[in-house]
Amino acid sequence: MRFIFLIISFFIFTLNSSFALDVVYPSSKEFTVNAASIYFYGNTNPKSMLRINSESVKLFDDGVFVQVVPLFYGANDITVESVHNGKVERQVFKITRNKPIAEKTLPLSYVPRNKNYFLYTKTINARSTVREKPSKSSKRVIELPKGVVLYLAGQKGDFYKIEENGKTEFWIHKSNIEEPVIVSKRFQAKIKQPENESDKFYNYTKIALSYPVMYTVEQEGKKLILTLYGVKDSNNNTNNSGNLEFVFEDDNQVLGYDGLYEEDKFILRRAKVADKINPYAPLHKVRIYIDAGHGGSEKGAIGPTRVPEKDINLAISKKLIHLLKYKGAIVSYSRMDDSKVNLYDRVDKAKENNAFISLSIHNNSLPPNKNPFITHGCEVYYYNDNAKVLAYIIKNNLSKDLKIKDNGLYKSSYALNRSTNPISVLVEVAYMVNPDEYKKLRSNKFQTEVAKSIAKSLEQFMILLKK
Ligand SMILES: [Zn+2]
Known part of the structure; x- marks a missing residue:
């Protein structure tokens, strides 16, 4: 019995002491940052006295503490101490604050395609992201599906510029496209007259195309503007810009919408709202x-x-x-x-x-x-x-x-x-x-x-x- 008692008291003691001071962040004891301050947070016994670098720290419910600690340039030794019943738990952090180093990278130059040829490719990913600039942090224009035909105007680093322009330039990362090939002629996709359909959930506009092309859909107030790029209307030979715009205004408000390709058709889908919304049960069947x-x-x-x-x-x-x-x-x-x-x-x-x-x-x-x-x-x-x-x-x-x-x-x-x-x-x-x-x-x-x-x-x- 005494033996068991000893074991139990040993566990109680170790649990108590190991949970006396729990610094959740910083999660490592030694590291380098470029910051003027860093916050420490964690928990300790609610009845203890907590100090960070000798300064007393407020304890919230459950012994929670959150404290912003200033950092000086160079090495900062930061001591977190919890004092309870005359016992001290102490953890020391060595945080180095560095001066920010300006990144020196050579600016990449833009290499346009050879004027005598065209660069042809297709998207290969289900979410082939098109961006406004040749950078992964640049704004997304659209996510194209797999198989969209693109002609490329040139290259900058790992990004290719798409020949088409909307309100902005269009750029695509090389990981989203097939290895571009040189072709002597550029084709424009032929399109047919749009067809409208609808079901319980959506209104659909379906446009048959000879192959899938780059598109954008933009909301302007109550209107949706669909642009298909690099296309030729088979009924209208006067259009030479290669871009065709369609304007939709279904409702008094633009709800959910998206574009998708299904076999040879581009589909613009617009969500419908139930005809009758009961003001006493407005979420009914939503x-x-x-x-x-x-x-x-x-x-x-x-x-x-x-x-x-x-x-x-x-x-x-x-x-x-x-x-x-x-x-x-x-x-x-x-x-x-x-x-x-x-x-x-x-x-x-x-x-x-x-x-x-x-x-x-x-x-x-x-x-x-x-x-x-x-x-x-x-x-x-x-x-x-x-x-x-x-x-x-x-x-x-x-x-x-x-x-x-x-x-x-x-x-x-x-x-x-x-x-x-x-x-x-x-x-x-x-x-x-x-x-x-x-x-x-x-x-x-x-x-x-x-x-x-x-x-x-x-x-x-x-x-x-x-x-
Ligand atoms: Zn989250």
Whole structure:
């Protein structure tokens, strides 16, 4: 018996002492950064005294601490000490702050194609991204499917410039195309008269082409403008620019839309809203897709007591899914458990389910050189104009209903809000690295309030669409 008692007390003692000071970030003891400050966060025994470099640090609920520590140029020794019952836990960090080194890279020059020949190629990926400039960080123009015929005007680094121009230049990375071949003649695709069709979910305009070409679809207010590049209208010989524009104005508002190729046809698909929206049950039969961010080995942000963002995203999403179903919506989702889902599988699943609206639920973190007491609150991200109103409603309601800081509406491109179909919005409910918000996010009641607020926003959005 005594032996067992000893073993038990040994475990209790070691557990206590090993959990006395848990620094979640920085996660390594020695590293180099180019930042004027860095924030430390983690947890310790709530009854202890915490000091970072002799300065006492405020402890929040559950012994959570978040502290911004200034850095000097060169070596910084930073000591984190937790004192409890006369015992001291100490961790030392060696952080070096370097002066930023200006990157010296030779500017690449643009090499135009030989004037006597043309450069012919085809896209090879299901998402062959066309950009405005020859850089991976440049703005995306469109994601072309596999098999689109392109003529190239020249090369800069790993990017090729496409002969066609819209409002901007079009560039494509070499990994998205077949090895270009030299041809002596440039053809233009022949097109036939567009045909219109529709079903329960969409209006379709189908345009037969002799081969798939580059296209763009742009929203201008209530209008959608489709441009097909390098084409020739077989009924109209006067068109020589090679670009053909089609304007669509189906409704009083642009809803989800996308372009796709099906055999020899280009199809522009536009989502339809139900004819009658019941103001007392505006979500009835509305198809909504909910994506709980991250999952499985992708934990997302880690909170000061090591609760991962993926768990909070899932808890909120489950409550939201439940509530939306209760309100009569037809709900689909990326995950209902802790499984890992690939980013583009999440996007595809929304389309496969013919979702009218897609919401991706996340919680935020910050780069280590920022201050979590200054930057926090809810943020909502949209990318396409057709999602702006919904994003605005969600953000306003969240900050008011939950009494958290309104940290803004942003037009920013992520996989889960880039798609023009469905109407796609990404929500960052609050910050995992702000102690008050982290505490709220873990509470069942708060998670329910988040779900209620988002459901209310979806209802308000649907009522706006009522004819
Ligand atoms: Zn996230």
